Amino acid sequence: MPRSRFAGSLISPKVDVYIDMxxxxxxxxxxxxxxxxxxxxxxxxxxxxxxxxxxxxxxxxxxxxxxxxxxxxxxxxxxxxGVYAGMEYGAERIRGTNDWKNAMIGGALTGALISAACNNNRDKIVMDAITGGAVATASEFLNYLT
Missing domain, CATH: 1.10.287 (Helix Hairpins)
Structure with a gap:
């Protein structure tokens, strides 16, 4: 009986551009x-x-x-x-450690800043800060799993 087989690997392309500011x-x-x-x-x-x-x-x-x-x-x-990356890096520098809490802080600050730029509803800004912190923290935990 004929068989077919596929052997190979898929490697994602890596393009990295670095701009030194x-x-x-x-x-x-x-x-x-x-x-x-x-x-x-x-x-x-x-x-x-x-x-x-x-x-x-x-x-x-x-x-x-x-x-x-x-x-x-x-x-x-x-x-x-960009705002998130800057906030997370700032939290890392201020706290002096690199852990998931920096992602949470960066996400919360980013959510609050972006929300405050778009509306004046205080409750919406707080909810967006919570969402930003939760998404960033979940993303950080998922990165640890892989």
Missing amino acids: GNPFLNHTVDAFLKIGTVAATKTVVEETYGMITRGSVSSHNFEKSLKKMCKEGAYWGTVA
Whole structure:
């Protein structure tokens, strides 16, 4: 009886760009902005391409709209990631230790800052700070598992 077998490995590509800003805090912030901003922009490109294909309308107007959305999403998520990376690094430097609590502090501060920039509702800001801290802490714990 014929058999087939697949042998190989999938290795994710690693692209690392390092921009030295002359300060470790700025280095962490800019690095996170670029990496996550690129992911968000790429996600938007794929979504918009899929939308154009399913609608069957590829035009320069749709392309321009997609490009603006890509830049907006990349800048927004890059900014959130940059703020988080900076806050986590700052917490690490102030506390003098590298543990999950820095992620919690960084996530809570980021959630509060981003929320405060978008609205004036105190309860919403507190809830977003709690959510940011919880998501960052969960992410840190998941990193320890792998």
